[in-house]
Amino acid sequence: MRIYYSEAHRAHFPQGELHGGELVTPFERPSRIEYILARLRARGMDDLHDPGEVDLAPIRALCDAGYLQFLETAWAEWTAEGFAGEIIAASFPARRMQSARPPRNIDGKVGYYALASETAITAGTWQAACASAACAQGATAHVIAGARCAFALCRPPGHHATADMYGGYCFLNNAALSAEAMRAGGAARVAVLDIDFHHGNGTQDIFYDREDVFFASLHGAPEDAFPYYLGYADETGTGAGVGATANFPMPPGTDYPEWSLALDDALARIRGFGADGLVVSLGVDAYKEDPISFFKLDSPDFFDAGRRIGAFGLPTVFCMEGGYSIENVGINTVNVLEGFLAGCAD
Amino acid sequence: MRIYYSEAHRAHFPQGELHGGELVTPFERPSRIEYILARLRARGMDDLHDPGEVDLAPIRALCDAGYLQFLETAWAEWTAEGFAGEIIAASFPARRMQSARPPRNIDGKVGYYALASETAITAGTWQAACASAACAQGATAHVIAGARCAFALCRPPGHHATADMYGGYCFLNNAALSAEAMRAGGAARVAVLDIDFHHGNGTQDIFYDREDVFFASLHGAPEDAFPYYLGYADETGTGAGVGATANFPMPPGTDYPEWSLALDDALARIRGFGADGLVVSLGVDAYKEDPISFFKLDSPDFFDAGRRIGAFGLPTVFCMEGGYSIENVGINTVNVLEGFLAGCAD
Ligand SMILES: [Zn+2]
Ligand SMILES: [Zn+2]
Numbered sequence: 001m002r003i004y005y006s007e008a009h010r011a012h013f014p015q016g017e018l019h020g021g022e023l024v025t026p027f028e029r030p031s032r033i034e035y036i037l038a039r040l041r042a043r044g045m046d047d048l049h050d051p052g053e054v055d056l057a058p059i060r061a062l063c064d065a066g067y068l069q070f071l072e073t074a075w076a077e078w079t080a081e082g083f084a085g086e087i088i089a090a091s092f093p094a095r096r097m098q099s100a101r102p103p104r105n106i107d108g109k110v111g112y113y114a115l116a117s118e119t120a121i122t123a124g125t126w127q128a129a130c131a132s133a134a135c136a137q138g139a140t141a142h143v144i145a146g147a148r149c150a151f152a153l154c155r156p157p158g159h160h161a162t163a164d165m166y167g168g169y170c171f172l173n174n175a176a177l178s179a180e181a182m183r184a185g186g187a188a189r190v191a192v193l194d195i196d197f198h199h200g201n202g203t204q205d206i207f208y209d210r211e212d213v214f215f216a217s218l219h220g221a222p223e224d225a226f227p228y229y230l231g232y233a234d235e236t237g238t239g240a241g242v243g244a245t246a247n248f249p250m251p252p253g254t255d256y257p258e259w260s261l262a263l264d265d266a267l268a269r270i271r272g273f274g275a276d277g278l279v280v281s282l283g284v285d286a287y288k289e290d291p292i293s294f295f296k297l298d299s300p301d302f303f304d305a306g307r308r309i310g311a312f313g314l315p316t317v318f319c320m321e322g323g324y325s326i327e328n329v330g331i332n333t334v335n336v337l338e339g340f341l342a343g344c345a346d
Numbered sequence: 347m348r349i350y351y352s353e354a355h356r357a358h359f360p361q362g363e364l365h366g367g368e369l370v371t372p373f374e375r376p377s378r379i380e381y382i383l384a385r386l387r388a389r390g391m392d393d394l395h396d397p398g399e400v401d402l403a404p405i406r407a408l409c410d411a412g413y414l415q416f417l418e419t420a421w422a423e424w425t426a427e428g429f430a431g432e433i434i435a436a437s438f439p440a441r442r443m444q445s446a447r448p449p450r451n452i453d454g455k456v457g458y459y460a461l462a463s464e465t466a467i468t469a470g471t472w473q474a475a476c477a478s479a480a481c482a483q484g485a486t487a488h489v490i491a492g493a494r495c496a497f498a499l500c501r502p503p504g505h506h507a508t509a510d511m512y513g514g515y516c517f518l519n520n521a522a523l524s525a526e527a528m529r530a531g532g533a534a535r536v537a538v539l540d541i542d543f544h545h546g547n548g549t550q551d552i553f554y555d556r557e558d559v560f561f562a563s564l565h566g567a568p569e570d571a572f573p574y575y576l577g578y579a580d581e582t583g584t585g586a587g588v589g590a591t592a593n594f595p596m597p598p599g600t601d602y603p604e605w606s607l608a609l610d611d612a613l614a615r616i617r618g619f620g621a622d623g624l625v626v627s628l629g630v631d632a633y634k635e636d637p638i639s640f641f642k643l644d645s646p647d648f649f650d651a652g653r654r655i656g657a658f659g660l661p662t663v664f665c666m667e668g669g670y671s672i673e674n675v676g677i678n679t680v681n682v683l684e685g686f687l688a689g690c691a692d
Contacts, residue, residue, distance in 0.1 A: 021431020085367020228454035
């Protein structure tokens with residue numbers, strides 16, 4: 001399995017994350033990738049490819065122009081304003097406020113384009129987000145060219161990012177870019193399967209009115225888990241997209257027997273949709289020891305989940321999302337990939 | 347002039363405010379009140395009254411029940427969750443997310459009921475917010491009983507708070523409570539004049555569809571100033587309230603000649619509305635040295651502004667709002683009040 005990876009992810013390394021009323025070391029940190037790379041190498045999965053330069057055209061096609069401009073220039077504007085810290089949203093267009101008029105002031109702009117305040121933007125964030133998207137682009141191109149699968153070792157992750165908002169550690173929606181590239185590459189119908197612990201609100205938002213891209217997400221129930229305000233079971237799409245969104249919110253303590261039933265349901269829905277290409281938002285924070293999640297999956301469960309996805313039979317791009325039990329991120333991620341390969345051979 | 351004041355404001359004293367990506371000592375701090383009290387005493391304005399117990403009934407009539415429940419129990423829920431810091435919103439219902447379903451999780455609830463992340467909730471916040479509202483209630487009752495004016499020395503301030511959201515250092519909207527009490531006390535039409543540097547988004551939101559309460563605000567243009575996403579000149583009310591909201595956004599560097607023209611415009615609009623009672627949201631952060639604002643009013647200008655409001659002739663309740671040039675908050679606030687008294691005598 002080809003792995004697309006860029007060292008440029010290191011350019012994004014905030015020192016602080018707003019958590020529990022304090023600025024703590026971010027859960028989403030560069031060392032996550034070290035553990036994944038180490039485990040990949042330990043398992044002989046060393047077909048690493050640098051994706052090269054990002055192709056901005058599909059990103060501009062997917063995202064709001066003002067948002068991209070903001071991501072590119074925010075750090076310069078913020079430091080020019082004299083702020084001493086990293087960029088963290090302090091204001092935001094709350095209920096019944098204007099959400100169609102981006103302010104001129106950088107502090108106001110930050111809140112306008114943010115969907116949460118835990119995620120800091122730093123000097124290298126735009127560069128790293130582009131490199132992460134490039135990994136998704138490289139992996140997808142490889143699958144379009146005929147490969148059975150590829151792994152985009154994306155960092156920062158992407159599934160919380162909408163076309164016009166960042167947050168939840170995400171800036172550009174890699175999975176959505178991959179799905180769009182698959183469509184452009186000839187797949188008539190594409191599905192995104194999001195197995196990260198958190199709801200893929202960004203991906204859902206991007207494809208909510210689309211009939212050609214199915215979105216299925218297994219996640220902690222929004223009443224109890226970030227991003228809190230999206231991911232209910234009754235969110236099923238809008239307009240032409242009605243029926244092409246499927247959410248499987250699950251309560252604290254959910255274990256693999258329960259979770260895998262939802263996985264099978266999601267795959268059955270994708271089968272019914274008739275997808276001919278699959279993008280997996282691969283987060284491993286459903287792991288029992290994840291510090292910010294509440295499912296109870298164990299490491300062998302990730303292998304089994306991968307196996308079911310492999311047996312499903314579609315050309316598949318994996319985009320790395322979350323997973324914050326740092327020492328276990330490698331084994332759990334690679335378990336999904338090895339399970340997938342086993343499933344392909346079944 | 348009677349002054350309603352409660353020592354209980356001290357119960358609200360967060361240690362941190364999210365500002366420029368850092369947790370800094372809050373600009374809105376108890377010592378602001380010390381300076382106002384000292385200046386009041388120095389000027390012989392020492393008719394201080396403790397408001398006694400808050401009357402929760404009008405607060406329950408004005409505010410969302412879930413919001414009040416949240417304010418009252420947030421600290422207990424937050425500490426029970428094991429969070430080490432003060433309560434600061436890290437997530438929020440951003441664009442196209444659910445805004446009608448409060449989460450069960452306390453971190454999610456915080457973001458649901460917040461309109462900004464700079465404002466922390468601590469152990470004593472609810473108690474202080476109630477005492478602040480009690481000051482507004484006491485001052486308003488005094489005016490309803492026939493007094494020409496009264497000063498509610500409120501802290502925390504109120505004008506950013508909506509019926510269901512806190513932020514901008516505000517939790518309960520004291521000015522709105524005062525206006526409602528005036529209405530209930532016999533005034534057919536009431537006006538709220540907000541001269542705080544920041545737009546009174548909460549007050550506007552509460553009365554936006556009301557024909558019996560006029561809202562006028564002089565403030566830093568939303569493109570450039572908090573709360574950023576409300577306060578444009580084209581926001582003029584909705585439904586029965588069309589025409590009963592008047593915003594006067596002004597650019598950085600605005601000085602008193604320009605500002606006082608807007609004040610005269612606002613008073614003329616209130617005259618045209620036919621108000622028979624006035625609530626003044628009295629912030630003094632339009633001061634030239636305010637650390638988080640950008641107008642250029644000098645201390646004597648506040649006296650002149652007060653004089654114009656006094657000459658206006660309506661029964662008037664002043665509710666203290668912002669002002670963060672700590673050493674000058676006292677003189678500027680009292681200048682408004684003394685100007686008002688001079689204006690009454692004109
Ligand atoms: Zn996640
Ligand atoms: Zn203010």
